[in-house]
Amino acid sequence: MNTxxxxxxxxxxMSLFLGAFxxxxxxxxxxxxxxxISALSVTLALGFILALFKPVMLDGQIITYxxxxxxxxxxxxxGICLEVDALSLFFGLIVTVAVFVSCLYSFTYMNHxxxxxxxxxxxxxxxxxxxxxxxxxxxxxxxVMIEIMTFTAVALTAFRTSYEGALEGAFKYLAVxxxxxxxxxxxxxxxxxxxxxxxxxxxxxxxxxxxxSSVVLAIAFGFxxxxxxxxxxxxPFHPLAADAHAVAPAxxxxxxxxxxxxxxxxxxxxxxxxxxxxxxxxxxxxxVTGFGAVSMFVCVTMAFNQHNFKRLLAFHSISQVGYVITVxxxxxxxxxxxxxxxxxxxxxxxxxxxxxxxxxxxxxGSLDLDRLxxxxxxxxxxxxxxxxxxxxxxxxxxxxxxxxKWMIYQATFNAGLLHHNLFYLAVCVCALLTSVLTLASFIKxxxxxxxxxxxxxxxxxxxxxxxxxxxxxxxxxxxxVTGLFPSLVQTYLLTPAVSAIANIPAYxxxxxxxxxxxxxxxxxxxxxxxxxxxxxxxxAWLALLFSVTCAVAIVAILGSPKDRQHEYIxxxxxxxxxxxxxxxxxEQAVYSQVGGSDLFWGFKHNWRKYFAxxxxxxxxxxxxxxxxxxxxxxxxxxxxxxxx
Amino acid sequence: MKLKKKNVIVRCAADLFLPLAAVxxxxxxxxxNTSPGGGFQGGVLVASAILLVYLGHGxxxxxxxxxxxxxxxxxxxxxxxxxxxALLGVFTGxxxxxxxVLFGKQLETSVLMNDAVGYHVMxxxxxxxxxxLSTLDRGEGKEENQREEGDPEC
Numbered sequence: 189m190n191t192x193x194x195x196x197x198x199x200x201x202m203s204l205f206l207g208a209f210x211x212x213x214x215x216x217x218x219x220x221x222x223x224x225i226s227a228l229s230v231t232l233a234l235g236f237i238l239a240l241f242k243p244v245m246l247d248g249q250i251i252t253y254x255x256x257x258x259x260x261x262x263x264x265x266x267g268i269c270l271e272v273d274a275l276s277l278f279f280g281l282i283v284t285v286a287v288f289v290s291c292l293y294s295f296t297y298m299n300h301x302x303x304x305x306x307x308x309x310x311x312x313x314x315x316x317x318x319x320x321x322x323x324x325x326x327x328x329x330x331x332v333m334i335e336i337m338t339f340t341a342v343a344l345t346a347f348r349t350s351y352e353g354a355l356e357g358a359f360k361y362l363a364v365x366x367x368x369x370x371x372x373x374x375x376x377x378x379x380x381x382x383x384x385x386x387x388x389x390x391x392x393x394x395x396x397x398x399x400x401s402s403v404v405l406a407i408a409f410g411f412x413x414x415x416x417x418x419x420x421x422x423x424p425f426h427p428l429a430a431d432a433h434a435v436a437p438a439x440x441x442x443x444x445x446x447x448x449x450x451x452x453x454x455x456x457x458x459x460x461x462x463x464x465x466x467x468x469x470x471x472x473x474x475x476v477t478g479f480g481a482v483s484m485f486v487c488v489t490m491a492f493n494q495h496n497f498k499r500l501l502a503f504h505s506i507s508q509v510g511y512v513i514t515v516x517x518x519x520x521x522x523x524x525x526x527x528x529x530x531x532x533x534x535x536x537x538x539x540x541x542x543x544x545x546x547x548x549x550x551x552x553g554s555l556d557l558d559r560l561x562x563x564x565x566x567x568x569x570x571x572x573x574x575x576x577x578x579x580x581x582x583x584x585x586x587x588x589x590x591x592x593k594w595m596i597y598q599a600t601f602n603a604g605l606l607h608h609n610l611f612y613l614a615v616c617v618c619a620l621l622t623s624v625l626t627l628a629s630f631i632k633x634x635x636x637x638x639x640x641x642x643x644x645x646x647x648x649x650x651x652x653x654x655x656x657x658x659x660x661x662x663x664x665x666x667x668x669v670t671g672l673f674p675s676l677v678q679t680y681l682l683t684p685a686v687s688a689i690a691n692i693p694a695y696x697x698x699x700x701x702x703x704x705x706x707x708x709x710x711x712x713x714x715x716x717x718x719x720x721x722x723x724x725x726x727x728a729w730l731a732l733l734f735s736v737t738c739a740v741a742i743v744a745i746l747g748s749p750k751d752r753q754h755e756y757i758x759x760x761x762x763x764x765x766x767x768x769x770x771x772x773x774x775e776q777a778v779y780s781q782v783g784g785s786d787l788f789w790g791f792k793h794n795w796r797k798y799f800a801x802x803x804x805x806x807x808x809x810x811x812x813x814x815x816x817x818x819x820x821x822x823x824x825x826x827x828x829x830x831x832x
Numbered sequence: 833m834k835l836k837k838k839n840v841i842v843r844c845a846a847d848l849f850l851p852l853a854a855v856x857x858x859x860x861x862x863x864x865n866t867s868p869g870g871g872f873q874g875g876v877l878v879a880s881a882i883l884l885v886y887l888g889h890g891x892x893x894x895x896x897x898x899x900x901x902x903x904x905x906x907x908x909x910x911x912x913x914x915x916x917x918a919l920l921g922v923f924t925g926x927x928x929x930x931x932x933v934l935f936g937k938q939l940e941t942s943v944l945m946n947d948a949v950g951y952h953v954m955x956x957x958x959x960x961x962x963x964x965l966s967t968l969d970r971g972e973g974k975e976e977n978q979r980e981e982g983d984p985e986c
Contacts, residue, residue, distance in 0.1 A: 196929045202915055209911040256921075363894040 193243060195252055195272045196776060198322045200236035200284070203229045204316030208309045215305035215503075225296055226308045229335040230291045233319065234284040237277070244277045244683045250698035252325065260700055267386035271325030274688035278528060278681060279322040279454045281537050286446040287315040289659045292620035293543055294439045296655040297550055300439050301437075307347060310422075314340040318447050322454050325699060327379065327386045330455070331372050335417065338365045341448060342405045345436045355357070357431035357748045364428050367817045368418025376413030378404050389699035389765060392462050393708050396419055398546045409464050410828035414476070414821050420452025421515060423483040424816040426506045427806055430490075434503030434555075438546020441498060445542065446506035446535035452510050453531050457524070460516070461689045465711065467519040471831040474611065475516030475824070484510030488625045489795070490802060491787070497555040499543045500633060501538065504581065507622060508534045514615060515596050518603045524689060526595035532681070533588040533670060537580035540663040544574040547652040549636060557633065562642030566649040569657055573636045578634055580671065583625035593623055601732060610641075616732075617739045624739075628788055746794055838888060844887025853881045861950030865944075871946045876955025882961050891965055900962055903955045910952030916942045 198268055215222025243249045251272040272280070291311065298307060316338035319667045324330050340366070346358035380386060382404050389487025394407075421429040429449075433441045460467040460476060467473065491503035512531045515523040547570045548563065549555050553572040557699050582586035583594075604612035607609025670677050688695070693705035693712065792799065862868035877910030887893050920941060921930035932944040 195922045195928065201920065202928070203918065205914045206912065210907050213905060213908040213912070254927060256931060257927040650917065 191276060193239065196236045196249060197251060197253055197272050197280075198255070200233045201270075201316055201320045202278075203232040203311050204238065204287075204319060205470065207232075208312035208316065211312060212305055212309040214309060217785065222305055222308055225639065226291055226312060227295075229289045229312060230315065231282075233315070234288045237280045237284045237319075239275055241281070241502045244272060245274055245680060248289075248687070249686075250402055250686060250694060252698045252803040254800065260387075260390075263704065265385060265390045265700060269325040269387065269699060270323050271389060272323050273698070274684035274697055275454075275457065276322050278532075278685040281681075282532055283315070283322060283447050285595070286442060286535050286539055287318075289539060289662055290442045290446075291437045292662075293442075293546070293625050293659040294437075295658060297439055297546055298437065298654055302350065303347075307344070308345050310340045310347075314344065314443060315447075318451055319377055321451050325388050327376050327388055327391065327654075331369070331376055331659045334369055334372055334415075334451070336363055337448060337451065338369055338419075339363075339364075341432075341440070341444060341698075344440045345432045345444075347440070348435070348437055351435045353431070354435040355437040360426050360813060361432045364425060364812050364817050365418060366417045366507055367814060367821070370427070370823060371415030371418065373413045373415075375415060376412065376592070378408035380381065382408070386460070387699060388463065388695045391712050392465070392701065393696045393705055394472070395464060396709075396711060401683055405464075406832035407458070407825060407829040409466070411821070412459050413456065413828075414824045416452045416455030417479060417815070417820075419455065420449045420509050420513065421451070421483075422479050423486060424719075424820040425813075426483060426487050426490075426503070427808075427813055429506050430494075430499050430502040431808075433505070433542075434496050438469075438498070438542050438549065439704075441501070441542040441546070441593040442539040445502065446528050446539045449505065449509045450531055450535060453509065453516065453527070456513065457516055457527075457689065461519075462695060465692065466832070467517070469832075471827065473517050473519055473568045475827055476515050477612070477615060478517075480510045480513030480515075481618050482510070483507065484622050485618050486802070487796070488622045488629065490806070491629050492625060492792070493799060495557050497548065497557055497633065497637065499541070500557070500629065501541050501545060504541075504629065505534070505538050506628060507626065507739065510537065510580065511593070511596055511619060511622070515599045518599055518612070520530060520596065520599060520603060520606075522597035522602060522688065524686050525678065526592060526599045528682055528685050529595060529674075529677065530592035532677075533580065533667075536663050536670065537577045537589060538585070539584065540573060540577035540660055540667060541581065542780070543656075543660045543663070544570055544577060547656055550656070551649050551652055557636045559658050560637045560645065560646070561640040561829050562638070563649065564638040565642055567638075567651050567753050569651055569658075573657070573660045573664050574638060576631040576667055578668045582630050583623045584627075586668070586671050588667050591671050591674040592679075593619075595740070597732060598646065601735070604732075613735065617735050617742075620736055621739050621743075632788065650767060723821075730804060838890060843888045846905075848882050850884045854878055855882060857954070858950075861947060861954075864946040864950065865967040866938070871949030871951075874955050875950045876957055878950075878954040879957035879961060882958050882965075885963075886965055891968070894962065894965055898958065898962060900959060903959045903962070907952055909961060910948050910955060914945055914948040914952065916939055917948060919936070964969045 190465040207225055211222045211225045214225055253270040298304060298559055314337060318334045321330055321333035332394045342358050342362045343504045345361055346354045383391055383403055420427050429673060432444060460472055486678050487507035491500050494500035512527045515527040554560060580589040583589040597616055600616035604616060627640055693710050696710055857874050858869060860869035861871055861874030882894060883975055918929045922928050926932060932942055933940055
């Protein structure tokens with residue numbers, strides 16, 4: 189690696205920020221010039237990050253870059269640094285690819301909007317802050333980037349103020365999102381008071397010595413965990429994502445679901461595996477996996493009831509992030525590999541789905557699942573793209589969702605077998621069930637948007653222009669490629685990233701100078717650096733079959749026939765009221781297409797008590813959501829203080 | 833809207849302190865590298881001049897003497913200047929934001945970056961204040977309109 193390559197991380201971040209500033213100056217006079225600058229800056233960022241692929245991913249180097257040349261003195265890192273190991277670069281690649289696609293899509297998708305200079309400025313600042321977050325080697329800079337990210341994302345959520353609920357959704361995101369940012373800030377303050385450093389590598393080196401004796405560090409862990417959890421929209425924070433996604437432009441939905449949630453995932457991985465190195469403690473493992481599993485399951489059932497295309501996708505988005513967090517909590521190399529793989533795949537397929545939803549909205553002006561229908565006749569190419577995305581998220585082979593979900597099942601199941609732990613087996617069953625529900629839910633969307641009867645008002649709808657289909661095709665091709673060659677993904681992306689997490693001394697030494705980790709006897713890592721492989725063992729397969737049978741049995745028992753006829757009649761009235769309530773499932777629908785929203789009415793009927801609870805719980809009031817957030821913080825702090 | 837004439841003492845005091853505030857602010861910006869203060873604080877001091885104009889001469893004068901568009905562009909230009917100066921380090925084989933002597937003896941890059949920050953904060957805070965004052969102005973205007981509308985009835 190030549191020495192100038194050391195500058196690439198900062199150049200990638202700065203090309204986005206500089207692009208944002210120049211765009212805001214130039215685009216006021218000529219929008220075309222502004223678009224050109226935006227395209228140039230995202231392409232440059234992508235280029236710089238791709239150029240780092242060889243040295244970091246293949247050669248296993250760790251790039252450390254001290255801003256202003258302020259290198260550590262006498263073992264104390266006072267300056268700000270960027271530290272790019274394989275994990276950072278993995279997320280950096282996800283971010284830059286998603287930003288590139290989203291920017292390309294925006295050019296045509298947004299061209300009817302006004303105030304476009306503001307849009308591109310905020311968009312590029314959002315991109316730059318996210319890239320800065322994942323490449324940063326300094327905890328306080330992580331916080332600064334989180335703040336820029338949250339505020340630009342809030343502004344972009346409310347960008348189309350003409351949409352009903354745009355300001356409301358943005359306000360909820362702002363209020364409850366600030367709770368998470370504050371959590372991160374308090375966590376950083378407590379950490380700094382104990383360890384007197386903000387450098388990630390130095391914290392990792394000093395942590396093992398002081399941890400265990402200090403309650404303050406346990407509290408700091410709790411605050412940081414819930415702070416990053418908020419950014420990933422984990423369980424009690426998930427209503428925010430739904431409200432924000434439903435009103436944001438599709439290109440921004442891609443950013444929020446594909447990029448911002450990944451920052452939360454990155455934060456949690458960095459926190460538990462490198463900073464606190466406590467991922468292998470049972471409490472932390474249960475905490476992380478528990479939050480992930482609950483998010484995964486609750487959100488998929490919530491998605492089941494949605495009547496707005498993008499709200500539905502938003503709930504699925506959190507459900508898929510729940511998968512990632514679930515396996516991240518397992519503290520095994522396989523689990524971590526599966527989590528990273530699924531994080532990457534989620535960005536690809538959920539980005540594709542949001543872009544198709546945006547295409548539908550762009551052409552028809554509606555996202556209402558009860559009013560749309562039969563669009564495959566008018567928009568066949570978009571339909572094909574949607575089907576690829578839907579098959580990927582539902583985990584159908586040969587698309588990428590299958591490969592990563594397969595690893596997730598294996599990882600949870602292995603963890604259950606290894607520790608003789610019923611909890612992980614239950615999580616495995618839960619993951620399978622979630623996947624089934626995802627498939628069911630996407631059958632519903634496919635049926636109600638693209639197939640069935642074409643309403644009269646949409647008979648003149650046209651296919652979206654090529655400029656909008658091209659970004660979607662990029663993602664669709666990535667869906668197929670990463671699904672067809674999982675072994676290549678494992679060799680070139682997952683194994684380097686997992687080994688980077690497993691090798692903490694290398695991370696510390698890269699920043700603090702050789703021998704620093706050895707002097708402070710930093711342990712090797714939370715997990716063993718095994719090569720991540722997609723193992724196929726017949727016994728595990730048999731047990732998996734057994735667990736699927738159990739899952740089916742649970743559903744069957746829940747739906748056992750006891751005076752079904754009577755309940756069916758009472759249920760019709762009950763479901764009508766719940767279904768048409770605004771914050772639970774969407775606006776009141778006058779015309780309801782047969783087989784669309786009610787495709788799974790039998791299932792919904794059997795779960796009506798659960799749905800009634802969920803319905804009351806998602807009140808749509810920001811005070812309630814803040815209260816849930818505070819409750820989550822209290823719960824996590826209690827767990828951390830009593831057990832860590 | 834008719835401009836309300838301010839009290840002569842307020843006007844004179846504002847006229848007296850306005851240049852002082854501006855010069856002191858600039859002093860703090862330009863000496864930020866060697867003395868307490870710096871770009872941010874100095875910029876805010878310069879920006880406070882607009883409040884003096886508002887207090888002494890009213891909102892109409894503020895609109896007349898400051899161009900929001902120009903201030904907005906200045907803010908952006910200052911941001912670009914900062915990044916470009918910081919990038920100088922990268923292209924001379926040093927690190928991003930590296931502090932080195934540029935030409936001769938007097939000009940360090942950290943001084944220039946500090947000035948860029950001062951320029952940015954000055955333009956940015958002035959822009960913010962204009963926005964806030966214009967909302968105040970709108971509120972006053974409405975009240976006056978209502979009063980005007982109400983007058984014939986009385």
